[in-house]
Amino acid sequence: MLPYLLVIGFALYGCKQVYEPPAIKATHNYLVVEGIINGTNDSRTEIRLSRTRNLTDTFLVQAELGARITIQGKNGSSYLLQEAANGLYATDHLALDQNGLYRLEIVTADGTRFSSQYVPVKQTPPVDSLTWTQDKDVSIYVATHDPGNKSIYYQWDFEETFEYTATYKTILGVKDGLIFFRDTTNQIYTCWKTEHSTDLNLASSLNLSEDRISHHQVQVIPQNSDKIGIRYSILVRQYALTEEAYRYFQVLQKNTQQLGTLFDAQPSQLKSNIINESNTSEPVIGYVSAATIQNKRLFIENGNLSNWLPLPNEQFCKQEIIPQDPDNFLIYKNPDTSFAPWYFVTAGSGIVINKRSCLDCTLKGGVNQRPSYW
C-alpha cells in the first residue's frame, strides 16, 4: 500500500566558482625563512628571508634585507652568512659536526631577534636512480634507500634546464645603431633556460618494511612541451628530514595543494621551529632543518621521445625589408625596436628584419651560454 514513485525528470548542476575572499585589512607582515643548513661541509648553504604579504598586495616578493643570520652550534661554533641580493643569505664555509645540533639566529635590520630550535644534521642517503617514462607525458621518478633505516622522511627539489632555439637564426646584432656580426659568445639562436621546482615534494617510507622510496614521481612534463624540444636536464636534490620538519612541510603542502575534495581535512595551523624572541606568539613561517644534500642529474633527448612535437616558439614572425643606406649600409635605421636585423639581401640591396622574438632566444629567459654540464 505504499506509494509507487516515479520521478520523471529533473536536472542537476554542480557548480564551482572562483571565490575572492573579502579583503583582509589588517597587515600580516610575518617573517618567512626558507632554506636548509647544508650539512655537507664546504658546500653552499642558502637561506632566504622574506615577509608575508596581504592577499590583495600586488607585488610578488617582499624580501627581508639587512638581516644578520648566523648558524650556531650547540658546541659554541658560529658561522655568519653573507647577504647576497633579494633577501638571500649564503655561505660556502661551514664545517659542521655531523653529530652536533645547530640552530639559526636571525637579527633583522630593525633589531628583532629570531631563533630556531636546535636541529640535528640528518644524513641523506644517495639517490639510487633518477629515471623517466613516457606515457604521452614524461614522468620523472626518483628512487632511494637507506640501509641504516634512519632517513625515513624525504624531501626533494629540483632544477631543470632545457635547450631551445629562436625561430630563425641570425648572425647579426645591433649596437649603437651599428650592425655587428655575432659569434659563439653572443649568439642568440640557442639558449638554455633553468627553472626551479614549484612544489614541495615529500615522501616517507614510514609504513614500508625497509627505508626505501621507489618510483617516486618528482616531475611531469606535459606532452609536446618545448622543454624537451631539443634536450632537457633535471638536477634533483634530495634531503632527509626530521619527522617534525616533514610534518611541517606536509601541513604546508596540504593547506595549499590538497584542499578541495569532499573528504579533505580543514586547514590546520603551522607551528614553526622558529620564534620571535620578543613576541613568541607572532607567527613565523618556515622550518629550519640541517641535512647533507644528495644530487642526481638526468638528461632527456627529444629524439628519445615519441609523438613529441613542440609548437614553434613564435608563431607570428613578420619580416620586412629596409632599404640599404647609400652612405653606410651597416647602419640599422628601423625605428621599431621590436624588430631586429636578420640577414642582408644582395639582390634588392637591403636588410631583412624580423621580429626580435623570432630571432632572439634570450627574450624567453634563457642564457646563451652552454652550461658546463651540458
Next chain:
Amino acid sequence: MKRRIRISILAGILLITSFQMLHAQDSTVTASYENTPFLKFIEDLEAKTAFHFYFKSSDLDSFRVTARADAIALPDLLAMVFRGTAYQFSIDAEKNVYITKGQPIQTTLPEDFFKTGMTDVAGTRPVVPVTETTSKARIRTSDENRLFEIGNKGAGSGKEKVTLSGYFRDLKSGEPISGAAIYVDSLSLSVLSDQYGYYALTLPRGRHQLQISSIGMKNERRQLMLYSEGRLNIELTEYIPSLKEVVVVAERNSNTRALTMGTTRLSIKTIKQVPVVFGEADVLKVVLTLPGVTSVGEATTGFNVRGGSTDQNLILFNDATIYNPSHLFGFFSAFNPDVVKSVELYKSAIPEKYGGRLSSVLDVTTKEGNSKKFSGSAGIGPLTSKLELEGPIIKDKTTFVASARSSYSDWLLKKIPNSSYSNSSASFYDADLHITHAANAKNTVYLNAYISSDRFRLNNDTSYRYGNKSFNGKWKHNFNSRFFGIVTVGTDHYDYRVSSEQNPVNAYKLSFSIQQYNGRADFTFTPSSKHAFRFGLSSTLYQLHPGNLDPVGSQSLVFPDQVPHEQGLESAVYLGDQYSVSDRFSINAGLRYSVFNNRGPQTTYIYADGLPRDKTTLIDSVSYKKGSVVKTYANPEIRVGLRYSLSDNASVKISYNTLRQYIHSLSNTNAISPTDVWKLSDTYIRPQEGEQWSLGFYQNFQSNTIETSLEVYYKRIKHYLDYKSGAKLIMNHYIETDIINSEGRGYGAELLIKKTSGKLNGWISYTYSRIELHSADPLAGESINEGRYYPANYDKPHSANFLGNYKFSHRYSLSFGVTYSTGRPITLPIALFDLGGSQRVLYSDRNQYRIPDYFRADLSFMIEGNHKVNQKTHNSWSFGAYNLTGRKNPYSIYFIEENGKIKGYKLSIFGSVIPFVTYNIRF
C-alpha cells in the same frame, strides 16, 4: 469546561445503549423534508418507525425541518435536525423519544447506580446526548459507539484503580501504531503507545470515554465499562483527507501534555510529504528541518544536534546501531522509506534507557508488516530502484516486511563538472527483513536484519567501500497488564575498506571495522496512574579493528600494518519513574549508571610525566593480557524532567541530563567521512562528558490548532576530541599524541510555531545556537588559537525553517519551504608568502571567519486524482522546484594552488533551480 466534557461522556454512553437496541430492528429513516413544520415531521417519523415522541408543542410548533435522510438511523437524523438549536432529545429503552428545550430528560439510571451509589463518573446529572457522536462518519460507528465491557463484572467494587492495556493497530494492515495517544479528559490522563503499539493505562473502575488520536489516523473514541483489569485492542483507520496535507499533524495537546521535552516524532507519512531533491522520501532530510538540527551543508552525511558533533548521535534502526546513516555522499539516507514507520528524535530529555552518545538519539522504527494480506510496492527512480513486500506468514500471528533497494547512480557523478567526480563511480544497496511473531497474548518475538553497502571510486584511483550489518532478536513478554519487559540481543557491524592499486609499489588496501554485541532487558511497570517505572540493564561488547593496512600484489612494498585491535565493554543499569504528582505537575526522573571497561589484549604506551605526549617523550609500554581490564570508567548519569501545566493549553518543562560517550569518531573533516575511524575510550582518551539544562515553554492557541514552543538550553562538553596540526588519524598507533583534549560549551534557543490544521498549515522554526570549543590539554604540546574559545566547525548561530502548505481544494495544494542558516565557520587565508618555489597561504586562526549564509526556497504543487476511497489505485502528480531562487549556496570554500598561484573556489552542489515532476501511484 470540565463539566461539559463530563456530561458529554455520559450522554455518549447513554446514546450507545440506545443504539445497541436499535440495531436489533429496522429503525432507519429514508425521507426528504423541505421546510416541514415540526409536527408534520414527527407524524411522518411515527409512521415510518416504531418510535413514540413526547414533547411540549409550545416549544416546537414554530420549528421547521429541512433535511434529507437516506437510510439514516433515527437518532442520527434527530441529531442532524437539532444541530445548532436549543432542543435536546433522549431515547429510552421503550423507544420513547423525549424532546425538550435546554435540559434533556434522563431516561435511565447509571449502570452501576445500585452498586456504587453516585460515582464520580456515572453521575446523576441530566444526560445530554451529543449530536457530534451520531453525526460522525459511518465507517467505524460500531466500535465508536459500542460499550466495551472489560473485566469481570463481579471482580470488585469501589473506586480502586485497575489497569487497561492493549495494542493499537491499523485496521487495514494490522500494523502496530506507535505514539498513538489516549486521553481520558475527565481525569486529565494521557498515555502514548510504545513502538510496538502497546499501551497501559490505569483508571478507576467504572465508565470511561477514551479519546484516541494518532498522526495520520482518524481520531476516535471508545466507551468502556471497566470492571477489572483487562485488555482493549484499538484499531484505527487512516485519516484519508490528510493525505493531501503536507504538514506534521501532531497529536493535539501533545506538545503541552507530553512529559518529555525536546522530543519530536515524525511518521513516515510526514516524511514522505516533504519534497526532496531526487523525489525519494528521506528520513534524515526531514529531521534536518527540525529546530536544533543542522548539517554542515548539502549532500553531507550526518547531522548536528544542538551543537553536538556528528558522532554524538545515537542512530538506532529497530534498536540496531547504525554508524554511517547515509548512502552516496549523503544524497540518500540508509533507511529505505518504504519500511520505516516512524522516526523519533530526542535532543534534550534523553530517556535513561538510552546512553552512549552525548547529543541525541534518533530512533527509527520499521513497520511490522500487514497481518491481513500480502501487499507490496515497487519504485523506479532516476537513481534507485526498490522493492518492498509484506504480509502474514501465519495470519494474524506472524508477519514479515522485507525490502531491498539498489542504485545506478554513476551517471549523476558524470554530471558534476569537476573531473574528480566525473572520473568517479558510485553505487549502493540496502536490504532489510523484519519478522514479528505474536506467539500469544503475552509473548511476541521480533527479528530484524539489515544490511547496507556503498562503493565508490574517486578519480579512477582510490576505491572506497563501507557498509552496516545488523541482526537482532527481541522478545516481549507481558507479565500482566501493568508490567511488561523486552529482552533484546543483537549484533551490529560497520566496516570500510579503502584500496588503491595505481602504483604497484604502493598498492594497498586499508580496512576498518567495528563489531558490537548487544544485550539488553527493559521493563515497564505501571502500578497506578501516578507512576510508570522503567528499569533495565544493557551491555555492549565492542570489538574494533582500527586499521589493517595490507599490500596488494607481489610488487607492493607496503608493509603490512595493523593498529592493535580494541575491545571494550559498556554496561549500564537504569531506573526511571514518571510520576504524576497532580493533574498539573509531573516528574520524570531517571538514573543511569554506566560502566566502561577497555579490555586487553592491549599495549599502552607510557609517556614521560608532565611532558607533551609525543613520540619523543614515549618512554615505555605496558602490555595487557586478553580479558584483563586496561582502564575502567564508571559514571552515574542523571536524567530529570519536570512538567508543570500552567493551564489546559500551556505548560513549562525543565530538564537536566548528563551523558557519557565511550566511543568516538576520529574525524578531521566537517561531515562523516567514509574513512572516519572510531576509537574506544582508553587510558588517554577519556569518555566525553555532556551536561545539558533545558527549559521549555509551550502554549497552544485556537483549540490547540496553533502550537508554539520556546526551548532554551545550555550544555557543556568535556573531553571533546580535537586534533593537532597535521594530525594523522588513520593507521596511527600513537593516536593520543595527535589529540587535543578540548572542552565545549553550547547554548541556544529554539522557537517553533506550528499550525496543525486548516487550509493553511505548516510550521516556522527559528533556532539560535552556539557551540564553542577550547583546547584544555596541557599534554598536547600545542593549543588551537592559543587556548581561546573558538567556534566548532558546525557552529551555525541562526537557522530558520518555514514549511507551509495551502490547500485550494481537496485536489490541489501548494507547499512552500524556506530554509536559512548562518554560514558555517571557516579558517580563511590571511596572507601570502613564498616557500618551496610557490606562493603559499597563511591561514587565520581556526574558524575565525564564516562562509556565506545558506538560503533555499522550494516550491511544490500537488494535484490529486479523484477521491473515491475504494478505487484500486490512487494517482497524484506533484510539480516543483528545488532551490527556487537558484542561489549558489556554497557547500565549501577552499583554496588550492594552481600553477604556483593560490586560488579560492566556492563549490556549490546545487547551483541552480532544479525542477522536478513526480508521479505517484498507490495501490
